[in-house]
Amino acid sequence: MISQVVVNMDSVLKEKAMKKAKREGLPFSSVITMAIRAFVEDKFSIGLVGDFNAKTSREIRQALKDIEKGRNLSPVFNTVDEMKKYVENR
Secondary structure (H helix, E strand, O other), rough: OOOOOOOOOOOOHHHHHHHHHOOOOHHHHHHHHHHHHHHOOOOHHHHHHHHHHHHHHHHHHHHHHHHHOOOOOOOOOOHHHHHHHHHOOO
16 A cells, blocks of 8 residues: 655755755655655664754753763653652652
8 A cells, every 4th residue: 555645844955855866766755765664674763853942952962961871860660659759759
């Protein structure tokens, strides 16, 4: 079964991608399908991408550093009651 997907993207990016696909002899839809297939099969992953403002960028960098060092993380909870007790005792 074939499904249709509607994607919103920058028109300049779309035109560049379509021209590159054409130069390589591929329909643009095939490029999108291959990218999705590679993503699903863990052949590429997507990290944090975007145009964040300075404050958000700093907060993301700090959070990633904290995660690497195991700081500012809550433990794993098996029940809601465990989580509530943890929050109430902080």
